[in-house]
Amino acid sequence: MGIKTALPTAELGLYSLVLSGALAYAGRGLLEASQDGAHRKAFRESVRPGWEYIGRKMDVADFEWVMWFTSFRNVIIFALSGHVLFAKLCTMVAPQLRSWMYAAYGALAVMGTMGPWYLLLLLGHCVGLYVASLLGQPWLCLGLGLASLASFKMDPLISWQSGFVTGTFDLQEVLFHGGSSFTVLRCTSFALESCAHPDRHYSLADLLKYNFYLPFFFFGPIMTFDRFHAQVSQVEPVRREGELWHIRAQAGLSVVAIMAVDIFFHFFYILTIPSDLKFANRLPDSALAGLAYSNLVYDWVKAAVLFGVVNTVACLDHLDPPQPPKCITALYVFAETHFDRGINDWLCKYVYDHIGGEHSAVIPELAATVATFAITTLWLGPCDIVYLWSFLNCFGLNFELWVQKLAEWGPLARIEASLSVQMSRRIRALFGAMNFWAIIMYNLVSLNSLEFTQLVARRLLLTGFPQTTLVILFVTYCGVQLVKERERNLALEEEQKQDKEKLE
Helix, strand or coil: CCCCCCCCHHHHHHHHHHHHHHHHHHHHHHHHHHHHHCCCHHHCCCEEEEEHHHCEEEECCCHHHHHHCCCCHHHHHHHHHHHHHHHHHHHHHCHHHHHHHHHHHHHHHHHHHHCHHHHHHHHHHHHHHHHHHHCCCHHHHHHHHHHHHHHCCCCCHHHHHHCCCCCCCCCHHHHHHHHHHHHHHHHHHHHHHHHHCHHHCCCHHHHHHHHCCHHHHCCCCCCCHHHHHHHHCCCCCCCCCCHHHHHHHHHHHHHHHHHHHHHHHCCCCCCCHHHCHHHHHCCCHHHHHHHHHHHHHHHHHHHHHHHHHHHHHHHHCCCCCCCCCCCHHHCCCHHHCCCCHHHHHHHHHHHHHHHHCCCCCHHHHHHHHHHHHHHHHHHHCCCHHHHHHHHHHHHHHHHHHHHHHHHCCHHHHHHHHHCCHHHHHHHHHHHHHHHHHHHHHHHHHHHCCHHHHHHHHHHHHHHCCCHHHHHHHHHHHHHHHHHHHHHHHHHHHHHHHHHHHHHC
């Protein structure tokens, strides 16, 4: 019940009007707050000169984003352009050797960026997990993989291993953690797939080709070994009809998104304002809610741009990489909430689905989520804020199942059955609206700060109750209904497409 149920056009139009007006009103409040706070002392470090000719400053609080598109922009373009050029030449001259070219170019790029000792360090981890895969014991491979991951996340081993990097530069720590952590996940995937398919006799060379594919090396996304190996082993890959147009469109969207973020940060200081709690506390309730929401939207845009650029290169190499994460605006269930689809697929395949099965029983689901978030905690780096984030999201995922089981309980199921399908959709959307804000609050803890999250929760749920709470809940309800309508339309289009294919 719900997604396939249509609502009256006038009702959906009202929802669109309410949502548009609310977003515009909240945006106006954020714009005014950004203008008022541009010259505050607390903003000096993260609000720097931008478009001087119109007197606009720019929010530069996100160190990674600024580095990607300023000092490291040319390096990234040079490295990826070189990869594309050599890949194209190899595909034209000796397509059977293209996987070797990917590995050689990636290894040389890593050595040139991080130094030869760092490359040898990663090779040591690769060999260790390859040897474990020869024993054919999945539990041993997973255990050794987690131990290797822990060595890059906890002292004293992390300090010792970081010493293998040659030189110092701005993004050194980011590249070290990204390259090392993704290497461990890739090697663990290789080992587990080797155990699952002993008849395929994967070699160490297969692992090195998989791990040192440059576009995925430092920042992901991660493809499980079975998918990568099957795609990269095609001797004469053939493009689907319209694939090149799709690649060009994806590249264009990435450029547009980068420009849009640059423009946005000249008018809205959404990353700097939360750092000044006194100033943030003076914001109107609507602007504060918009600020919390926009922080998560920005994190999604950042991931979408990063994976969009990388995926464009991967598609040129005839790969089908994991897609960018689902937009936070379209999320109202914890089961679909993730900011990295590749890691989500990895965790689901090797941990979550393996333990949880069909995800319909309470106890197995609890065990699956606890195990999954324990590994996620290790991946993010154990600390108090990550422990809290993991606990909240683990609880949210299980709570959804508990509510679903409660809704299937006899008396409640009969009450819902007595309602019209449209009313059932409205009630479910109301719960979806509450869930939407739970997703925002639980993830705001790690994406921003615990103090800012507490401020937002106090203003929206306590001091703003009941007026602000109900208004924001209704606006969110309108958004959830519009998302459900979009999902309904997509489902209908997919059904029509399948029926057409059957007739043909």
